[in-house]
Amino acid sequence: MEVEPRSRSKPASAQRESGPSWHDLRGWVAQIEQHGELARIAAEVDPHEELGAVTLLASRQDKSPALMFESLRGDATGSRILINMLGASRERYALAVGLDPSATTSEMIQATRSILNEPVPPVMVAKDQAPVNEVVLTGKDIDLTRFPVPTFWPGDGGPFIGTGDITFTASPDTGRINVGCYRQMLQGPNRIGLYCSPGKHGLLDREAWWARGKPCEVVAAYGIDPVLFMLAAQSFAAEESELDVAGGIMGRPVELTKAECVSLPIPANAEFVIEGVLRQGDVMPEGPLGEFTGYYGRERSPQPVMEVLAVHHRKSPIFTHALMARYPSCEIGAYYAIMRSARILDDLERIGVPGVVGAYSHPAAASGWGMVVVSMQQKYAGHAAQVLALTAQCPAAAYYTKWIIVVDEDVDPTDFNDVMWALSTRCHPSEDIDILRNTWSTGLDPSRFPAELRPYGSKVLINACKPHQHLKDFPQSTLLRKSVHDRVRERWAELGLAEPAPKMTVFHPEKP
Ligand SMILES: Cc1cc2nc3c(=O)[nH]c(=O)nc-3n(C[C@H](O)[C@H](O)[C@H](O)COP(=O)(O)O)c2cc1C
Ligand SMILES: [Mn+2]
Numbered sequence: 123m124e125v126e127p128r129s130r131s132k133p134a135s136a137q138r139e140s141g142p143s144w145h146d147l148r149g150w151v152a153q154i155e156q157h158g159e160l161a162r163i164a165a166e167v168d169p170h171e172e173l174g175a176v177t178l179l180a181s182r183q184d185k186s187p188a189l190m191f192e193s194l195r196g197d198a199t200g201s202r203i204l205i206n207m208l209g210a211s212r213e214r215y216a217l218a219v220g221l222d223p224s225a226t227t228s229e230m231i232q233a234t235r236s237i238l239n240e241p242v243p244p245v246m247v248a249k250d251q252a253p254v255n256e257v258v259l260t261g262k263d264i265d266l267t268r269f270p271v272p273t274f275w276p277g278d279g280g281p282f283i284g285t286g287d288i289t290f291t292a293s294p295d296t297g298r299i300n301v302g303c304y305r306q307m308l309q310g311p312n313r314i315g316l317y318c319s320p321g322k323h324g325l326l327d328r329e330a331w332w333a334r335g336k337p338c339e340v341v342a343a344y345g346i347d348p349v350l351f352m353l354a355a356q357s358f359a360a361e362e363s364e365l366d367v368a369g370g371i372m373g374r375p376v377e378l379t380k381a382e383c384v385s386l387p388i389p390a391n392a393e394f395v396i397e398g399v400l401r402q403g404d405v406m407p408e409g410p411l412g413e414f415t416g417y418y419g420r421e422r423s424p425q426p427v428m429e430v431l432a433v434h435h436r437k438s439p440i441f442t443h444a445l446m447a448r449y450p451s452c453e454i455g456a457y458y459a460i461m462r463s464a465r466i467l468d469d470l471e472r473i474g475v476p477g478v479v480g481a482y483s484h485p486a487a488a489s490g491w492g493m494v495v496v497s498m499q500q501k502y503a504g505h506a507a508q509v510l511a512l513t514a515q516c517p518a519a520a521y522y523t524k525w526i527i528v529v530d531e532d533v534d535p536t537d538f539n540d541v542m543w544a545l546s547t548r549c550h551p552s553e554d555i556d557i558l559r560n561t562w563s564t565g566l567d568p569s570r571f572p573a574e575l576r577p578y579g580s581k582v583l584i585n586a587c588k589p590h591q592h593l594k595d596f597p598q599s600t601l602l603r604k605s606v607h608d609r610v611r612e613r614w615a616e617l618g619l620a621e622p623a624p625k626m627t628v629f630h631p632e633k634p
Contacts (some may be wrong), residue, residue, distance in 0.1 A: 138233070141373025142220035146253070146391035147347045147440055150218070151204065154188055157223075159214055161187040168195040169203070169281070174274035174445060177205050181451040184210035190440075194270035200438040201270050207286065207348055207442055210455030210485065218348040218457070219371050227460065227536040228480050234464035242369030244376040244387075252379040252390035252434075254343075259433040260382060265311040266396075266430065274445060275412035279422050282411060283308045283344055286442035286453060288354040289316070290341040290386050291327035293361075294334060299386065300327055301364035303354035303444075306342060307408050312430040315408040316340065316400065317420065319564065320577075323360055328400055328426065337399040339384040340428050345393020345440045350376070352457050356465075357521075383431035393442075394435040398428035414489040416448040419566040449486040459483045459490035465518035466494060475512055477501045482535040483519075493525040495535035500590050510556075510583040520562045527584045532599075532628040544586040548596075554585040604629040 144150040154160045161180070167173050173191060180186055188211075191203040208214050212230065213223040221233050249255055271281040284306025291300050300323040307315040318325035324340075331338035343350075349371050353364040369375045378387035384397045405424040413419035444453030462483040470478045477499040487493035496513050500506055506528050513519055514526045529535060529544040549555075563579025570576045588596045607626055614623035 138220045138222075138237075140220065141371065142218060142349070144347075147204070147345060147393055147442070150207075150347055151188075151190065151440070153217060154214060157213070157217065159187050159211065159217075160190060162190045162192055164192050166193040166195050167191050169197075169270045169272040170195075171273060171276060173203065173205070173272045177274075177445045178447055178451050181206045181209055181445070184212070184450045184455065186210070186450070188214065197270045199269055202438065202440045203270060203272070203443055204345075204440050205286070205443045205445060206453065207444075208352070208455075208457050209453060210450035212456045212460070214348075215457040215460060218352070220373070227482070228534065230460050231463045231467065231480070231482070231536075234460055235468055237371050238367060238461070238464060239468070240370035241366035242372070242375050243363075244365045244369060244378050246387065247377045247379050247390050249379050252377070252388075253436050254388060254390055254392045254395050254434045255379070256436045257434065258382060260431065264430055264433050266308055266314070266433070267311050269394075269439075270441070271308050272443060275418070277418050278411050279407070279409045280307045280309070282306060282443075283314060283441075284316075284342055285411075285446070286344070286346065286351055286444040288343050288346050288350050288389070289324055290388075291324050291338060292386055293327055294330050294336070296361060298361055299363050299365060300324060300360075301350065301354045301368075303351065305409075305411050306428075307411075309406050309408075309427055313406070314342070314396070314398065314428045314430060315406060315425050316342075316428055317408055317425045319420070326360065331400075332402040337401045339386050340398045340400055341381060341384065341386045341388050341395060342398070342428070343389050343392040343395045345436075345442050346389065347391070348457075350389065351442060351444075352461065355454060355458070356461055381432065382434075388434060392434075393439040395433070396428070396430045397432040397434075398430045400426045400428055404429070412446055413566055414446045414452055414454060414491070415566050415568060416488070417566075417568045449489060452485075452489050454489045455485045459485040462490050462518060463494075466496075466513065466516060469516035469518045470496070470509070470512060473512055473516065475509055477505060478509060479531045480535045481513070483523075484538065486538075487525065488522070491522040493527070494519050494523055495527045495529060495541050497529050497531055497533055497535045498587070499531045500587055500593065503590050506585050506587045506590065507556075507583075510585060514558060514561075514581050514583055522563050522567065522579060524579070524581055525584065526581060527586050530587045533586075534627075541586070545584065548588050549584060549586040550589070553589070556583040557581065558583065598630075601628055601630040602626060604632060 216223040271283045273281045302324040328338040377390040379390040408425035410418040479497045481496045483490035533544045534540045558581040561579040565576045611623040
């Protein structure tokens with residue numbers, strides 16, 4: 123068997139000279155429209171369940187376009203809703219971060235590793251230079267019920283103004299601004315529920331302010347560009363600001379401006395921003411919401427409420443939303459799998475384990491949370507078991523992931539057909555499966571009873587590599603000889619077959 127070498131650094135086809143070409147959400151919308159990746163819906167749609175239904179049905183394929191709802195029942199504000207902004211589309215992910223949309227998934231993962239590791243801190247711009255200040259409302263002028271706010275699923279606990287959102291909080295100790303994406307249920311004209319699960323940085327910041335006897339200031343934006351949205355929903359170290367990572371991806375600093383009522387800055391180019399405070403003890407019943415697992419998550423429970431002190435928005439604002447549903451109808455279908463895989467590879471490299479070639483968090487497995495496949499070149503006895511165990515517990519992969527699979531380097535971890543082949547021909551279940559118990563998980567995992575036990579997960583480690591002790595006598599897989607493969611590709615047009623000619627990367631030895 124001969125495997126064409128795969129580079130561990132960024133491959134040429136996914137390299138980029140600069141950041142993405144768009145500047146704000148409107149620039150992004152124009153760009154995806156140019157690429158035929160946007161559908162505008164002019165007919166009136168009801169934000170109550172109908173918008174969710176249209177979105178679900180229109181996003182049943184990974185190539186489904188982003189949807190711009192331009193007329194929403196009951197709306198007198200001229201607002202619009204953009205949803206499936208990234209969805210399951212690898213092409214839109216690539217356009218968002220400035221990569222070549224025709225690159226393979228593996229190439230995008232490798233390129234993502236470099237663009238996530240070039241932090242650029244944000245800058246402040248003058249208030250009158252900030253498009254988000256086209257309209258500024260404070261005090262009694264604030265009435266969020268005037269805007270279209272969707273209820274996605276029949277069992278949702280209420281309308282959610284924040285799904286495709288970002289939320290700023292600051293650490294009272296260091297001033298670090300955290301950017302998180304947390305669901306936000308509309309509770310009244312100037313009241314918004316904020317649900318943060320245990321361990322999330324928004325929750326840690328809030329608790330730290332309250333421990334000092336002070337309210338926690340919050341800034342949330344509901345119409346936001348795809349890069350800030352993606353980074354808000356990725357976990358970074360508690361002291362790392364997602365704003366710096368976003369600047370690195372954009373190839374220029376994120377622009378912020380001063381707020382009216384709180385000391386936090388606000389994103390200058392957002393479509394719709396609120397300033398608010400969370401006061402200890404101010405709670406209201408919140409949830410549930412149809413979640414990324416494909417189930418309703420987090421039963422109705424008392425959760426903190428933001429009192430909204432100021433609203434900033436562009437005229438005819440575009441609200442960004444994220445449908446949480448089973449793949450491929452999920453806002454985090456493509457990008458999440460790619461970014462999580464990139465960060466798993468970073469972790470494994472940092473640990474220093476040799477031989478790792480690729481990784482993929484399959485999006486159909488609960489939006490990339492459920493399964494990780496790592497490909498590797500086995501170099502010594504026990505190597506595959508080592509990669510399995512390290513992957514299972516590395517920071518980027520430890521949360522939730524139930525299925526950790528290692529495959530040899532001739533198997534493409536991003537290709538489900540390849541992975542199924544390895545599982546079915548190289549794995550011997552009685553020898554090759556181990557289970558970890560009481561691992562890091564979430565209350566959103568529906569599979570465990572009683573519900574209080576859900577945060578205690580378990581993981582299966584599956585060795586789908588050829589057995590190391592039998593590498594030499596393992597049966598040969600059926601492969602083409604490279605010379606014949608190349609000749610046939612050259613003759614493709616002559617053979618009258620549809621272009622482009624498929625390409626293999628693993629070959630039979632040229633001279634047996
Ligand atoms: C659409 C969407 C909704 C989310 N809702 C919540 C939520 O309500 N609560 C929560 O704790 N995390 C939620 N998450 C996950 C967080 O965004 C993610 O864990 C992120 O890392 C949080 O930022 P942090 O690490 O700075 O706390 C959501 C993610 C997405 C994409
Ligand atoms: Mn964070």
